[in-house]
Ligand SMILES: Nc1ncnc2c1ncn2[C@@H]1O[C@H](COP(=O)(O)OP(=O)(O)OP(=O)(O)O)[C@@H](O)[C@H]1O
């Protein structure tokens with residue numbers, strides 16, 4: 001879990017995603033910038049609707065037809081938002097893979113696990129049928145599914161929830177991607193299984209030298225698994241930095257509130273205080289800091305203009321006018 | 334349950350269906366007004382002649398004996414002789430049934446050829462102009478009665494332009510297809526409209542599914558995502574509808590075959606009802622019931638092949 005790495009493999013620059021809906025435009029993601037180094041695990045946290053899933057999908061340009069993405073997604077020096085569809089199909093699955101929250105709906109119910117691995121291998125690897133089958137067995141072994149060669153010919157509904165999630169991971173890893181986008185991969189699972197899957201993912205990241213963006217609601221998960229974290233609010237990154245530093249001393253009032261509302265985990269030192277109020281609607285222009293109406297540290301200036309991301313420490317950024325006050329607060333406590 | 338067991342169970346289900354339909358048919362034909370024997374012999378027949386024919390046809394025995402006799406014969410394919418045509422009913426049906434089956438088969442093929450590609454186009458362009466055009470055209474197809482569309486096509490293409498024959502069935506295989514083309518297209522229009530609507534809706538549902546997004550995220554070629562992931566899943570519900578509609582087409586053959594003067598079992602049925610030709614009516618109803626049962630069985634098997642969850 002070393003965060004000190006060279007040139008990032010992925011650099012997202014000023015990413016914006018707008019949905020055109022019958023009731024007007026929804027700015028689901030605005031001005032998101034982030035980087036992922038080779039082999040690094042980046043956590044993406046935020047409340048429901050903060051734009052985490054949309055951001056992930058935009059990276060692979062897997063957005064719905066009513067979406068328009070702007071900005072740049074530089075993958076190994078190439079802007080994926082500008083790349084032709086053909087090139088994207090090479091990147092998807094082979095270089096960047098994605099797993100989803102609910103394996104029951106993310107796996108095709110009418111195809112066996114073998115078929116769902118195989119089609120990936122056909123698309124990305126030049127292997128004959130025998131070699132593909134062998135590779136599929138190897139993959140199920142890798143993700144810890146017992147009696148792999150038998151289970152391979154099972155359909156998703158014949159697996160338990162945890163095994164299904166393992167199967168989905170196996171399918172996603174078929175072509176050995178170097179970046180895995182994991183959209184809440186454990187939210188739908190039992191707590192004990194959640195742990196197993198996270199350990200599995202971390203093991204795979206370490207063994208395969210893969211990088212990962214892990215989307216989650218759960219700050220405890222971030223604390224345990226990620227090198228760095230990006231906190232999102234209302235479609236923007238409001239704070240980012242190394243997990244230990246951000247959790248020890250948040251510099252954005254929203255991160256601060258989020259940590260205080262966290263039900264468990266090592267960073268939960270303070271009593272539980274849920275964040276009052278609702279996140280803003282994204283189909284209207286937001287003036288000033290989007291968190292201002294719910295913020296305990298709010299000042300007049302917060303409502304005047306959106307605070308820009310500012311350097312608040314080594315490798316740390318926060319878009320909060322109360323960053324200094326928060327820093328002081330944490331050292332006192 | 335495995336596939337063979339399932340097929341065997343479904344085939345066995347046809348037996349009670351057969352008996353039940355047999356009973357209904359038997360009772361209904363007996364309830365029809367008029368007496369077949371006097372219908373056959375005419376008003377001036379002697380009592381003696383009438384009684385002789387009654388005995389010959391078994392009408393003098395108890396109704397239960399008649400029914401059991403009827404079932405027993407039906408199972409062996411012996412439906413007696415047609416009262417009107419005075420030939421074995423089996424022969425009569427054997428001549429006419431291929432016409433109806435060809436017509437139904439053609440209509441189904443035409444309907445699928447129209448509906449499946451257009452449903453795909455419509456669903457992929459949902460709420461944009463190609464979708465609107467396709468939906469409006471099919472809406473018209475759906476809301477026009479079969480006989481009306483049939484008459485228009487007949488008048489224009491057959492009577493005026495003389496591109497197609499006005500009726501009949503022809504001699505050679507190609508000739509058959511030629512004669513059945515217009516009626517098949519007519520049937521296919523409303524059939525296609527039903528399938529198109531259903532398939533478009535289920536395609537749109539599947540297109541939203543996460544597994545389709547996962548398939549795209551795997552970098553699969555577009556046509557594989559569309560065919561293997563989207564279409565296949567969408568067809569699962571549509572297949573049932575296709576089966577039901579084929580059943581309805583067979584039942585509706587009466588109308589189509591009358592409009593287009595197609596010499597199939599539908600026409601035979603109409604003629605037999607007017608002639609009170611009981612043996613033919615009974616046999617036809619039973620045969621159609623069995624065919625419809627088989628169509629439903631095949632539908633289920635196709636559905637099973639498409640969706641492994643059905644039997645496991
Ligand atoms: N196709 C779409 N059309 C219109 N708005 C959309 C569409 N997809 C997403 N949105 C909006 O974008 C915003 C961000 O959604 P997103 O799914 O990224 O949130 P999230 O952070 O992943 O939330 P969750 O934790 O619930 O998964 C939401 O307000 C959502 O309503």
Ligand SMILES: [Mg+2]
Pocket residue numbers: 052053054183
């Ligand atoms: Mg999400």
